[in-house]
Amino acid sequence: MRNPQLNGDGSLQHLLTIEGLPREVLLHVLETAASFMGVTEREVKKVPLLRGKSVFNLFFEPSTRTRTTFEIAAKRLSADVINLNIAASSSTKGETLLDTVDNLSAMHADMFVVRHSSSGAAHLIASHVAPHVHVINAGDGRHAHPTQGLLDVYTIRHYKKDFAGLSVAIVGDVLHSRVARSLIHALTTLGTPDVRVIGPRTLLPSGVEQLGVSVHHDMREGLAGCDVVVTLRLQNERMKGPLLPSAQEFFKSYGLTPAKLALAKPDAIVMHPGPMNRGIEIDSSVADGPRSVILPQVTFGIAVRMAVMSILAGN
Amino acid sequence: MKLPDAEALCRELAGKLRAGVTDSTGLVGIRTGGAWLAERLHRELGLATPLGTLDISFYRDDFASVGLHRQVKPSQVPFDVNDRHIVVVDDVLYTGRTVRAAMNELFDYGRPGKIELAALVDRGERQLPIAAQYVGAALSVPAGKLLRLERDERGHFTLRLSDAKSAA
Numbered sequence: 001m002r003n004p005q006l007n008g009d010g011s012l013q014h015l016l017t018i019e020g021l022p023r024e025v026l027l028h029v030l031e032t033a034a035s036f037m038g039v040t041e042r043e044v045k046k047v048p049l050l051r052g053k054s055v056f057n058l059f060f061e062p063s064t065r066t067r068t069t070f071e072i073a074a075k076r077l078s079a080d081v082i083n084l085n086i087a088a089s090s091s092t093k094g095e096t097l098l099d100t101v102d103n104l105s106a107m108h109a110d111m112f113v114v115r116h117s118s119s120g121a122a123h124l125i126a127s128h129v130a131p132h133v134h135v136i137n138a139g140d141g142r143h144a145h146p147t148q149g150l151l152d153v154y155t156i157r158h159y160k161k162d163f164a165g166l167s168v169a170i171v172g173d174v175l176h177s178r179v180a181r182s183l184i185h186a187l188t189t190l191g192t193p194d195v196r197v198i199g200p201r202t203l204l205p206s207g208v209e210q211l212g213v214s215v216h217h218d219m220r221e222g223l224a225g226c227d228v229v230v231t232l233r234l235q236n237e238r239m240k241g242p243l244l245p246s247a248q249e250f251f252k253s254y255g256l257t258p259a260k261l262a263l264a265k266p267d268a269i270v271m272h273p274g275p276m277n278r279g280i281e282i283d284s285s286v287a288d289g290p291r292s293v294i295l296p297q298v299t300f301g302i303a304v305r306m307a308v309m310s311i312l313a314g315n
Numbered sequence: 316m317k318l319p320d321a322e323a324l325c326r327e328l329a330g331k332l333r334a335g336v337t338d339s340t341g342l343v344g345i346r347t348g349g350a351w352l353a354e355r356l357h358r359e360l361g362l363a364t365p366l367g368t369l370d371i372s373f374y375r376d377d378f379a380s381v382g383l384h385r386q387v388k389p390s391q392v393p394f395d396v397n398d399r400h401i402v403v404v405d406d407v408l409y410t411g412r413t414v415r416a417a418m419n420e421l422f423d424y425g426r427p428g429k430i431e432l433a434a435l436v437d438r439g440e441r442q443l444p445i446a447a448q449y450v451g452a453a454l455s456v457p458a459g460k461l462l463r464l465e466r467d468e469r470g471h472f473t474l475r476l477s478d479a480k481s482a483a
Contacts, residue, residue: 011382031387035370038389044423047373049383310373314382 004126011315014126014135015308017144018185026189030154032307033300039076040303049310050079053110057083058100058125059138060116065274065298066138066148070113073305077313079111101125109133111309119143134312142178147308148273149182151301153190155293156228158300159269163187167194169222169264170213172232172254172281173203175243179273180232181211188212198222199254202243219254223263230271231256231282247280257283261291269293316456321464321472324435324451325352329359331449332402332433336360341394341401343367345417348406348464351472352435356404367392369403374416390420397425402449406464408434411445436474438462 003020007013012025039047055074059067067083074081086100101112111134114122119141126135139145153163160166168187174180174197187195188211195213197204209215216222223229234250244250256270270282270292278284287294336342341364344353350368357366368391372384403417414432421427433449438456456462461479466472 028385032383035372035387035389038391039373042423043425046423048419049373049378310383314378 004123007315012308012311013315014122014137015146015312016122016126016135016137018146018149018182018189019144021185021189023189023191026150026153026186029150029304029307029311030157032311033150033154033303036076036303036306037300039306040299046076046078048078050074050077050110050313053079053313054108055079055081055111055113055309056104056109057081057138058086058104058112058114059084060086060097060114060121061139062087063115063139065301066115066145069298069301070136070138070147070305073302073309074111074113076302077306077309079309082109097121097124098128101128105129105133111136111313113138115139117141134315136308136312139178142176143181145178145182145273147301147305148179149186150308151297151304152179152183152230152271152273153186154300154304155271155297156187156269158296159293160227163190163192166192166228167196167226168192168228168230169196169198169216169226170230170232171198171219171222171256173234174199174208174232175203175205176235177232180230183230184211184213194226196222196226200244200250219260220263223260226264227268228271229256229261229264229268230273233273233275234277234281247277251280255279255281255283256286258285258289261286271297274298316476318462318474318476319436319452319454321435321474324474325355325472328352328433328435328449328451329356332356333360335431335449336362336402337400338363339399340364341367341392341396341399342404343369343392343401343417343421344404345413346370346388348435349404351466352406352464353404355470355472356433364399365393367394369417369420371413371416371420374420376412376416392421392424395425396421396427398428400429400431401427402431402433404433406435407462408432408437408445408447408450409440409462411441411443414445415443435464436462 005014005016071081113136115138121140122135122137170180197213198216272294342353342357344350370388370390372387432447434447435451437450437453459479461477465475
């Protein structure tokens, strides 16, 4: 089956999910992002690639970091950026998703950045828009958050250079996490030999092994000797019914403390997609400690989003 | 057609450039051929200011039709460009569009005092009002052909002519 994200010539038309994307496409994004890192250190932090283009940030779900970094990325590419907080707009008046998109397309949108609580929302928009319009999924339900997955592998590559020989542990609420899914696909596509997920049975999706990861319920076993620890946010707002005894109970077993981090390699890095629940999935002394690369992740995220937008706009 | 010896042209260009540069001159090569050439000139002239390299992919005027280059590398300008004498170096000067893109990029680092241009070969056919102050040789090349510098593993330069379609 044809990948709906790719053009006839195999180049990226939309970025909807990392699943099924060729390794070369991921590497092209990472290499391009590295060049944009240099741009952000100059006196003028802008390049003219998207001059005259309009990027619509379509957020049906609240977000600060992702929306802001997409906005900065688009502005550094010289695009005009329009932010729509739909949660507080037309959809509450009954307009359908595709009617909203049609109206914005009539305002000459060139690119949509979409965040939605329903899995598949960005796919739906991508299959609906005109051929010259590009769609980036900025998080759809539990499904995918591809630019987060890309910035995570960018971060890992920055600190660890190569994916061959790496052990990466993803800890916590994998069940509700689109970040975890996108990261797992990115890591396996880039040839990471050892990807582990660690969490209680109730917060790991059934069949997660089929993604090419090993499953652990014990932190001591899961963290042993790993190079990268990715802690996930406990997504209370997505939980229906009791999946956990309590947040305190979760922290005791799965919260990343200095003692648990000591099980990983001495030079292991700690990542978190944000926003953090301090004292639930991660201890403050780890989040603010010397092994934490949580804030560099945010900075890298701008360059990665610039890379994705400029690659899409040029295809 | 017979192409001139790139090594001889490089010596010629270095000789001409020697009279125009000082220790504070910033040499900036345009990736890929111009960067190799600038590296060589920088070493032969013994310039004190560190060498700069530009990848003009983010400034190309044909982005809308050809998209982003497959292999973008970071630009590096390891000196303050403000008020500085800068010599932009490229292997082949042709339409002038690459040089325009390079100048636009340089201005995003600051306001240079003076920009000059050095090219190994000037093949004419300019589409913009741009001229080189230092040229190895002028050469007439049929339209539709791509002329570029190549460097082998020993660092030896040769000029190569190919059909534009097969080039990157």
